[in-house]
Amino acid sequence: xxxxxxxxxxxxxxxxxxxxxxxxxxxxxxxxxxxxxxxxxxxxxxxxxxxxxxxxxxxxxxxxxxxxxxxxxxxxxxxxxxxxxxxxxxxxxxxxxxxxxxxxxxxxxxxxxxxxxxxxxxxxxxxxxxxxxxxxxxxxxxxxxxxxxxxxxxxxxxxxxxxxxxxxxxxxxxxxxxxxxxxxxxxxxxxxxxxxxxxxxxxxxxxxxxxxxxxxxxxxxxxxxxxxxxxxxxxxxxxxxxxxxxxxxxxxxxxxxxxxxxxxxxxxxxxxxxxx
Numbered sequence: 002x003x004x005x006x007x008x009x010x011x012x013x014x015x016x017x018x019x020x021x022x023x024x025x026x027x028x029x030x031x032x033x034x035x036x037x038x039x040x041x042x043x044x045x046x047x048x049x050x051x052x053x054x055x056x057x058x059x060x061x062x063x064x065x066x067x068x069x070x071x072x073x074x075x076x077x078x079x080x081x082x083x084x085x086x087x088x089x090x091x092x093x094x095x096x097x098x099x100x101x102x103x104x105x106x107x108x109x110x111x112x113x114x115x116x117x118x119x120x121x122x123x124x125x126x127x128x129x130x131x132x133x134x135x136x137x138x139x140x141x142x143x144x145x146x147x148x149x150x151x152x153x154x155x156x157x158x159x160x161x162x163x164x165x166x167x168x169x170x171x172x173x174x175x176x177x178x179x180x181x182x183x184x185x186x187x188x189x190x191x192x193x194x195x196x197x198x199x200x201x202x203x204x205x206x207x208x209x210x211x212x213x214x215x216x217x218x219x220x221x222x223x224x225x226x227x228x229x230x231x232x233x234x235x236x237x238x239x240x241x242x243x244x245x246x247x248x249x250x251x252x253x254x255x256x257x258x259x260x261x262x263x264x265x266x267x268x269x270x271x272x273x274x275x276x277x
Contacts, residue, residue: 021128024128024129024130025127025128025129026126026128027125027126031127032124032125032126032127033063033065035096035101035127035129036060036123036124036127037063039094039096040059040061042096042213043059043060043213044059044060044094044095044096044213045057045059045094045185045211045213045243046059046060046092046094047093047094047210048072048092048105049090049091049093050080050083052083054080054084055186056074056075056078056080057184057185057211058073058074058075058119059072059073061073061118063123068122068123069120069122070105070120070122070123071118071119071120072119072120073116073117074116074117074118074119075117076112076117081119084119085108087108088107088108089104089108090104090106090108090121091103091104092105092124094212095210095212095246096212099130100130101127101128101129101130102128102130103126103127103128104124104125105121105122105124106121106122107121107122108120108121137166137167137168138166138167138168138264138268139166140164140165140166144197146163146164146167146196146197147161147162147163147194148160148161148162148164148172148174148206149161149192149193149194149195150162150189150191150192150206151189153187153188153189154181154183155181158180158181160180162174162175162176162245163175165244167194167264168264169257169261169264171209171246171248171249172247172249173245173246173247174245175214175243175245176242176245177242178242182211182243183208183211183243184208184211185209186207186208187207187208188207189205189206189250190250190251191203192204192205194260201259202256202259203256204250204251204253204256205249205251206247206248206249206250207247208245208246208247209246209247210245210246211243212244213244214241214242
C-alpha cells in the first residue's frame with residue numbers, strides 16, 4: 002500500500018472486517034502513550050480538514066481525564082477558521098520512519114489574551130504506517146553527504162543540510178534548530194546534492210513533511226512496542242533540529258542515473274561488508 006506523505010491515507014471501511022486493523026492502535030493506554038510522545042516531543046503535525054484545508058501545528062496537551070487534546074492555534078488563518086467550522090479533521094504526524102494518523106472531532110477554538118488553542122475530543126484509535134518503500138542509504142558520519150540550497154524564504158541565506166538518508170524517490174535532510182524553519186509543501190527549484198568528492202547532481206525538492214529530531218529520539222522499536230494497554234512511557238526530550246522528508250523534483254535522466262548508480266554501489270558495498 003502506498004500513502005502520500007502530505008495527505009492522510011484514505012480509509013474506505015464499508016462494512017465487514019476492518020481492512021486497516023493491522024495498522025490500528027486501539028487500546029486506550031497505547032493511544033495515550035503515542036499522543037504523549039507527540040506532545041512531549043513537540044512533533045510537528047498537520048490537521049487536514051474535509052475541504053482540503055491544512056493547518057500546521059503541534060499538540061500542546063493531552064488530558065486523559067477529560068478525554069481532550071489541545072493544539073496550538075495560530076490566530077487569523079483561513080485554515081483554522083475552516084477547521085473550526087467543519088468541526089473535524091484528520092491529524093498526521095511522524096515519529097522517525099513511522100507515520101501516525103488519527104481522526105479528531107468536536108473542534109473548539111479557545112482564545113486567550115496571549116494565545117489561542119484548538120481543543121478536540123480524544124481519538125478512539127491511532128493508525129500507524131511504516132514509511133519504507135524503497136531501499137534507502139543511510140550515510141555514516143564519515144561520509145557526511147550534503148544538500149546545498151538557498152532558503153526559499155530568505156533569499157540570501159545559503160544552506161548546507163546534512164543528508165540523513167536517500168533513495169531513488171527522495172531524501173531526508175537534517176536542519177539545525179538555529180535556522181529559519183522550512184514548511185511542509187515548500188518547493189525548492191535548485192538543489193545540489195553532493196554524494197562524495199567526485200559525485201554530485203542537481204535537482205529540485207518538494208518538502209513533504211517536517212518531524213522533530215530529539216536527543217532522546219522516539220525510535221521505531223518504541224512505536225512497535227506501543228500495543229500493550231498497560232504501557233506508560235514518558236518522553237522527556239530536548240530539541241535537536243528537524244528532519245525534512247523530501248521528494249525529488251525535476252530529477253533529469255543524467256541525475257537519476259548518477260543517483261541510481263551511487264545507490265547500487267553503496268548497496269553492494271554494504272552487503273559485501275555484512276558478508277565479510
